[in-house]
Amino acid sequence: MKTLLPLIAAAALFAGCERIEGQLNVTKAVKLENSRGNSRTIAVGTYTADIKANTKKKITLRLNNESDEKYEFNIPDGSIPTNGTFSYKSATVGQPVDLSGSVATNVTESGIGQTTESCQYQQPVQSCWPLPNGGMSCSTHMETRFGTRWIQYFDRTTSRDVGLSIAVANTNEEAAQFSGHNTTVERVVMNASQCR
Template sequence: MKKLLILISALALFTSCDTLTGNFSALDNISLKDSKGKTVVIEQGSYLESKVKLKSKKRIRLIVEGITYEFKIPRGVKIPTDNGQINLTSAQVNQPYDIAGDIRTEVEHGDTIRDRESCTWDEPYTVCEVDANGRRVCRTQYRRRNGWKDVQFHYDIISKYLEVSFLVPGSETIVADFDGDERYYQKVYEYEGRCF
């Protein structure tokens, strides 16, 4: 039963997409440029279920109330996706505010599971024919076979946490912040037997 629950959970959260969901808080009314370059006012308050997407190397996306705001990443600047700090100026991100934050990743290793999994393998076989000169010519071909293999694996439970502050340019005055997280599972094989 424990294996089944882990597998069901893993199917639901198997792959990371580097989208962190959380709370965006505007301490006052603020203006940001949306993905079309139009200035939009975000009113003071908390916006649950906001998202930050870190998928791209060229931009960070903030989604608040269904509106996407893009923060450009300058050429040559690497934004950490696992652990590290984010510090970019207003001019660099092409938005009215500097951004400063931290991303932190924790990995918890699950229990080892021994199981059997379906697999495929190529079975060689020999085909012989008589050529135009009357000689017998043989060659090896392969056919795909279904089989089973013994496996041993565990799931890594990966939790990412992101805290970002939006600052008045050139100061430490915070006008808004985002606090979000993401959790997903990654299957790690410790042993894979031969497919037969």
């Protein structure tokens, strides 16, 4: 059995690239600039929406309506906390609104388990062919083979609740609020046998 360093996929922070599904509740018509640079007014109402941090410096709010429009908010690099609050003025986010919010993250880990899983490995294969003047010529190339391996693992579950408040620029007058939730599960492999 071959012991491996834990194969841990970094838990996606909100400032990563995960999408948070939720709802946008607009209590006062709010004007935003969409990703194409056009000014749009979002009417009072409740919208299915999601937010995504495409980079560590930008949050994108997407309304799941007929227009499927996207609105981008600039943020300082890596400044969204895993747990905690944040607040940025209109001049920072590049929109005619102020943006604030909160993130609550909970991480749990399962007990250690074991199983077998499918895998791939490379195997050298020799090919030979006759030469015109007699004799043989051979070469070796690698081919992909499919197999199984035994693994020892645990599952890490990350649950995240995100709230955003959109306010009229330079006031405390909230115009809209986004509330969303996301849960991801990653398998962390602690030990594994050779793939065969």
